[in-house]
Amino acid sequence: MDWLESLITAWHGLNANKVRSGLTMLGVIIGVASVIALLSIGQGVQQSITGSITGAGSNLLFVAPGSFQMGGVEAPSGSSASLTYADAQAIADPRNVPDAAIVAPEFTGNTQVIFGSANINTKVTGVTPEYLAAFGMEVGRGRFITEGDVSGRGTVAVLGSTAAKDLFGGFDPIGQKIKVSMPGGGRVSLTVVGILSPQGGSRFSDPDNAVIVPITTAQTKIFDGRNAQGESLVTSVNVVVGNEERVDEITDQINTLLLKRHGFKPGEEGDFSVVSQADLLATLTQVTNILVVFLGVIAAISLLVGGIGIMNIMLVSVTERTREIGLRKAMGATKVDILTQFLLEAIILSLAGGALGIALGVGIALLVDASGMTHAIITPDAILLAVSFSVAVGLFFGIYPANHAAGLRPIEALRYE
Amino acid sequence: MIAIQNMTKVYGEGEAAVHALGGVSLEIGKGEWVAITGPSGSGKSTLMHIIGCLDSPTSGAYSLNGVEVSGMNDTQLAAVRNREIGFVFQSFNLLSRVDALGQVMLPLQYQRGEKRLPRGERSKRARDMLGLVGLGERTHHRPTELSGGQQQRVAIARALAQQPSILLADEPTGNLDSKSGAEVMEIFHRLHREQGLTVVMVTHDPKVAAQAERVIHFQDGLIAEPEQQGFDQAQPKGFDQAQPKGGA
Numbered sequence: 001m002d003w004l005e006s007l008i009t010a011w012h013g014l015n016a017n018k019v020r021s022g023l024t025m026l027g028v029i030i031g032v033a034s035v036i037a038l039l040s041i042g043q044g045v046q047q048s049i050t051g052s053i054t055g056a057g058s059n060l061l062f063v064a065p066g067s068f069q070m071g072g073v074e075a076p077s078g079s080s081a082s083l084t085y086a087d088a089q090a091i092a093d094p095r096n097v098p099d100a101a102i103v104a105p106e107f108t109g110n111t112q113v114i115f116g117s118a119n120i121n122t123k124v125t126g127v128t129p130e131y132l133a134a135f136g137m138e139v140g141r142g143r144f145i146t147e148g149d150v151s152g153r154g155t156v157a158v159l160g161s162t163a164a165k166d167l168f169g170g171f172d173p174i175g176q177k178i179k180v181s182m183p184g185g186g187r188v189s190l191t192v193v194g195i196l197s198p199q200g201g202s203r204f205s206d207p208d209n210a211v212i213v214p215i216t217t218a219q220t221k222i223f224d225g226r227n228a229q230g231e232s233l234v235t236s237v238n239v240v241v242g243n244e245e246r247v248d249e250i251t252d253q254i255n256t257l258l259l260k261r262h263g264f265k266p267g268e269e270g271d272f273s274v275v276s277q278a279d280l281l282a283t284l285t286q287v288t289n290i291l292v293v294f295l296g297v298i299a300a301i302s303l304l305v306g307g308i309g310i311m312n313i314m315l316v317s318v319t320e321r322t323r324e325i326g327l328r329k330a331m332g333a334t335k336v337d338i339l340t341q342f343l344l345e346a347i348i349l350s351l352a353g354g355a356l357g358i359a360l361g362v363g364i365a366l367l368v369d370a371s372g373m374t375h376a377i378i379t380p381d382a383i384l385l386a387v388s389f390s391v392a393v394g395l396f397f398g399i400y401p402a403n404h405a406a407g408l409r410p411i412e413a414l415r416y417e
Numbered sequence: 418m419i420a421i422q423n424m425t426k427v428y429g430e431g432e433a434a435v436h437a438l439g440g441v442s443l444e445i446g447k448g449e450w451v452a453i454t455g456p457s458g459s460g461k462s463t464l465m466h467i468i469g470c471l472d473s474p475t476s477g478a479y480s481l482n483g484v485e486v487s488g489m490n491d492t493q494l495a496a497v498r499n500r501e502i503g504f505v506f507q508s509f510n511l512l513s514r515v516d517a518l519g520q521v522m523l524p525l526q527y528q529r530g531e532k533r534l535p536r537g538e539r540s541k542r543a544r545d546m547l548g549l550v551g552l553g554e555r556t557h558h559r560p561t562e563l564s565g566g567q568q569q570r571v572a573i574a575r576a577l578a579q580q581p582s583i584l585l586a587d588e589p590t591g592n593l594d595s596k597s598g599a600e601v602m603e604i605f606h607r608l609h610r611e612q613g614l615t616v617v618m619v620t621h622d623p624k625v626a627a628q629a630e631r632v633i634h635f636q637d638g639l640i641a642e643p644e645q646q647g648f649d650q651a652q653p654k655g656f657d658q659a660q661p662k663g664g665a
Contacts, residue, residue, distance in 0.1 A: 016514040017514065324512060326510075327523075328523070329495065331498070331499065331524040333495060333499075333526075334492045335492075335495075336492075337495075409471065410470075414471070414506075
């Protein structure tokens with residue numbers, strides 16, 4: 001038989017049992033689609049997490065109280081009372097850390113913010129004016145926190161764009177008074193003086209959801225930001241490095257300075273940590289890699305299930321097919337004729353299933369992406385992996401039983417039960 | 418045309434071995450109509466399958482049209498099956514979900530060499546063959562839409578499609594009622610008479626065997642009464658159900 005003839009025979013073979021062909025294809029479709037969808041979502045999540053870090057500014061250092069641990073990127077306020085406002089001022093002193101371009105201490109806590117009947121639970125961040133430049137933020141309307149607000153413990157607030165929308169809906173928040181719950185009880189009334197432009201993209205620190213107040217207001221009026229000695233505390237000092245290549249050097253300078261200030265010997269493990277963007281990225285990449293591996297395992301299981309589906313259908317149909325093979329051999333088909341037919345049938349099913357699976361998987365990934373739950377990035381790797389595995393399984397289990405049957409003498413195949 | 422020398426066929430090994438054929442020698446000439454009869458397990462079907470190249474003997478020689486078949490490989494055997502032999506089974510063995518025309522065209526797909534029919538002419542050949550068995554009007558019916566007799570006639574048309582030199586039939590009327598069986602036998606008669614086809618038929622129906630020119634009776638893997646003319650009508654009832662000797 002020539003190839004065209006074999007192709008026609010294979011097509012008739014598939015067409016003769018549409019349910020069997022459809023079910024086999026379904027196995028391939030599910031396997032391919034799930035792998036593409038899951039790996040795309042994994043990639044998307046990874047990129048949106050790491051992207052938010054790099055998006056925050058490429059030359060940032062964070063000084064945080066306590067030891068930095070994986071997953072403990074943002075220590076909750078009050079968990080460690082080791083970093084003071086005076087430490088931040090020392091870092092800002094050019095005599096100590098000459099290359100720190102911007103030093104922006106903050107005191108952040110989570111609490112309830114209320115306007116009228118609207119009520120959001122969000123991060124209230126006490127900052128100095130430097131904060132704006134440190135994170136490359138822009139004020140959309142109104143103004144940011146000023147030196148005067150900080151020194152006067154002004155009861156003013158700047159809202160992130162999402163926070164403004166959540167609290168005020170459509171109408172203008174500027175000049176309105178919001179109430180902030182004090183964790184210890186009671187409320188502080190703040191006047192909204194500005195709104196930030198949407199920052200976007202950043203799901204990690206999410207500045208769009210923030211309510212920003214003067215650091216002194218956060219320390220004294222909203223939260224209890226003092227240690228036993230009565231010193232003002234900060235939850236983080238954000239340092240922008242002028243020259244990106246000197247990040248390590250400046251990290252050392254800050255370490256040395258703070259170890260000395262906190263009474264540790266040089267080289268000791270301090271009660272604070274200095275973390276660079278790169279460190280954060282490395283840690284988060286570690287976390288997201290686990291996520292990607294996890295999704296990959298689920299995808300692999302889907303492939304396996306799809307493969308078992310293909311295998312089952314192929315093996316279940318073996319009785320009928322074995323007798324068909326016996327008959328075809330009795331009519332003069334050679335083993336090569338039989339194998340060609342089954343190979344082509346398996347190729348047609350696997351490729352058609354693979355194509356439909358790609359369409360479905362890409363569709364799911366795009367749908368997830370469009371729904372806003374998370375990004376989904378479709379990579380050629382995922383498609384290649386999914387299709388090659390499914391096609392391999394389809395081919396193997398399409399040909400393996402057929403090969404066995406084609407090797408039988410015709411009468412054995414005809415008698416097969 | 419068919420020459421078999423001292424052929425044996427053993428199934429299984431050791432204690433459980435079944436000697437289906439115990440050294441059979443046989444010749445069938447061109448244009449003969451031979452019926453092979455005998456009780457179940459006597460080896461008649463085994464011989465038939467070997468003649469049809471569907472099974473291979475354990476030992477012995479088999480030459481078909483002067484060509485030694487017993488040493489052939491898979492591809493050569495496939496060519497012999499395709500070119501020389503038309504096989505009709507008791508259980509029809511039609512492909513489900515394929516119409517009558519498709520069934521008859523099946524062996525034409527596997528043609529090789531000069532005898533190969535161009536694709537366009539195959540459906541004409543298939544129609545001719547269906548016409549020959551009286552099913553010219555039922556070319557697009559599937560097996561489920563045909564009666565048993567009609568299915569067997571499709572199978573005969575399929576066996577004839579390649580214009581083989583021998584038509585082999587293994588209990589062709591075994592699954593049919595007497596009326597359909599008679600119709601099928603009539604077709605065999607006509608083919609034998611009009612086209613001089615060599616027909617070898619396995620049957621345990623004495624009435625069917627009696628229509629043959631020559632009857633070969635099998636017993637315990639051997640030809641019991643060689644060249645006996647006329648079937649022993651006085652054979653006791655239930656004889657056909659005798660169990661194979663030496664079975665498990």
